[in-house]
Amino acid sequence: MTPKDGNGFVRCVYGHRHWGLNGAAGLLLTDPERGVLLQRRAWWVHHGRTWALPGGAVEAGETPREAATREAREEAAVPLDAVRTLSASLVDHGNWRYTTVLAAVTGPVGERVANAESAELRWVPPDEVAGFRLHSDFASAWPGLRSQLGRELVLIVDGANVVGSRPDGWWRDRLAAAARLRDKLAALSRQDTALTGVAGPEWSWWPRVRLVVEGQARGLDPVPGVEVIAAPADGDATIVATAQSALTARPDDHVLVVTADRELRTRVETLGAMTLGPATLLATLDALT
Ligand SMILES: [Zn+2]
Missing domain, CATH: 3.40.50 (Rossmann fold)
Structure with a gap:
């Protein structure tokens, strides 16, 4: 295991409490056949039991793209060579930033719950995403993310x-x-x-x-x-x-x-x-x- 030097909470300039000393990143993976890959978070993590994306804190020296794909591999066993990153959407809260990395499936993913931060993984058709109990930040970002889903x-x-x-x-x-x-x-x-x-x-x-x-x-x-x-x-x-x-x-x-x-x-x-x-x-x- 690599040391998790990005782990910790930050109070952003707007007064929110966020996870990730260097910011955080998540992977929004699209498969034209199955939809988007959502992850239900374990009960004990921040905003536990809600659905969101595989992702987590950015480590020192890591780019958001590297963090998003690493977290997807660690949490959901998504292999790097089965995805192509297309775009990224940034939420900028000054001293804290969240990057959603949008990617498309290019090969067999074989996703599975791979560590304890993840409780369940599911491919969800885009029309059904809003009906899930979503992490509040993901819920507010979803309409904007959806507008660019799978687009290159x-x-x-x-x-x-x-x-x-x-x-x-x-x-x-x-x-x-x-x-x-x-x-x-x-x-x-x-x-x-x-x-x-x-x-x-x-x-x-x-x-x-x-x-x-x-x-x-x-x-x-x-x-x-x-x-x-x-x-x-x-x-x-x-x-x-x-x-x-x-x-x-x-x-x-x-x-x-x-x-x-x-x-x-x-x-x-x-x-x-x-x-x-x-x-x-x-x-x-x-x-x-
Ligand atoms: Zn904030």
Whole structure:
């Protein structure tokens, strides 16, 4: 067992008493077939006997995503390799924060009550969640969480436009410049609190990244976390087609196209995609370690 250095109560700036010296985090796991995984807490824990999510205190040095997935493994035997984290919703009480990490099932979960903090686990259809005796904080968060349940952020990057937005010598080797951008984008799927602003300021996303390249950058290889799409001719047409197919395949997903090209922005916004300027994306990527 690891030492539980996050265990303890905090009095937040609003005067509430919360569990978790470094804040707390929980995993909201969705399975399209079965619903969401709820946990009934043991009678002796804080807010015992109520239903909520597997989760608990964040330990020192741990990210909320790591804490949520660790707690789900410890309490409910949910294996890390059977889930994909999609987004996170933050409740910020100043000196105490709770992060709900939304994830989708990607393989067999085999959940079971795995430690004494958990009394029962159940897959519950989203329509039935509000009928359970819920932990009061989870009950108030549920409508907002439900609005983003299972939804992903698809980030479509106009490679030539983003690379060309910063005069860093990219014209000397366009393939190498595209590779630098690709490698920075790969970090988005590894880091916590990546790319905020979609669905509201409390939400952050681990996007599916599609980097559209053209011309000399067309030989670019994909890396884990970044799909590379080589445009046969006109990059704009490929970006529009990529946005269209994402919106058709999964209409509930958020599709965000990164480009400064005004005509292209209008075209994809007409389809229902959102747009983001290269400077905003690059500032986000620069802030990643
Ligand atoms: Zn509070």
